[in-house]
Amino acid sequence: MSKKSLIITILILCIALIMTGCPKKTVVKEEPSVKKEAATAEAERKAKEAEKAKGEFEKSLVAKKTPGIEGEVFESSLLKDVHFDFDKYDIRPADAAVLKGNADLLKKYHSVKIQIEGHCDERGTVEYNLALGERRANSTRNYLVSIGVSPERVSTISYGKERPLDPAHNEAAWTKNRRAHTIITAK
Numbered sequence: 611m612s613k614k615s616l617i618i619t620i621l622i623l624c625i626a627l628i629m630t631g632c633p634k635k636t637v638v639k640e641e642p643s644v645k646k647e648a649a650t651a652e653a654e655r656k657a658k659e660a661e662k663a664k665g666e667f668e669k670s671l672v673a674k675k676t677p678g679i680e681g682e683v684f685e686s687s688l689l690k691d692v693h694f695d696f697d698k699y700d701i702r703p704a705d706a707a708v709l710k711g712n713a714d715l716l717k718k719y720h721s722v723k724i725q726i727e728g729h730c731d732e733r734g735t736v737e738y739n740l741a742l743g744e745r746r747a748n749s750t751r752n753y754l755v756s757i758g759v760s761p762e763r764v765s766t767i768s769y770g771k772e773r774p775l776d777p778a779h780n781e782a783a784w785t786k787n788r789r790a791h792t793i794i795t796a797k
Contacts, residue, residue: 683725683793683794683795684793684794685793685794686794688715689712689715689724689792689793689794690708690711690712690792691708691789691790691791691792692705692708692709692750692789692790693705693785693786693788693789694746694788694789694790695788696731696784696788697742699742699745699746699748699749700749701749701750701753706753709750709753709754709757710757712754712792713754713757713758713759716754716759716763717758717759721796722763722794722796723763723764723765723794723795723796724763724764724765724792724793724794724795725764725765725766725767725792725793725794725795726747726750726751726754726764726765726766726767726790726791726792727743727747727766727767727768727769727773727790727791727792727793728742728743728744728745728746728747728748728750728766728767728768728769728770728790729743729746729769729770729771729773729774729775729787729788729789729790729791730742730743730746730770730771730787730788731771731774731783731784731785731787731788732771732774732779732784732787733771733784734771736770736771736772739770739771740768740769740770741768742768742770743768743769743770743771744766744768746768746788746789746790747766747767747768747790748766749790750766750790750792751764751766765795771787774787775787775789
């Protein structure tokens, strides 16, 4: 094979590689109306979900038998209590998860205001338990605020040992009574 034939063969191969090596990309353009319809459908789906969640939240509200300082208050089964160890007011890891769930709910309903009640078991003096209940309520409030709940929406009160959840005089009852309970003061 001559030098000239070799150069022609190489040129033909290069041209063939260039022609077949880089196929053109096909771009599919969506019609603006398709995008708009998809966005509208997604917005409608989210609105329905929000309405359903609001309905569930509204259904969970029950007027509390004893009115609060600010008038009528409501209980919601969707807002969970947190519990504390004996003579403690720090938030335990399992209770932090509970408070994150409460915060998620409160973030969905910006107009809801809450009051956190601090409670203790029956051991200790009235004064000591009122102070401990206040520290428990404030600890709970501070945690909620730290994860994004507006501080203006959260008030606290301590009932000490005056409002036990379980009136029995044993460790099981005392464990239930050492808690921070959340009520709704305005919706």
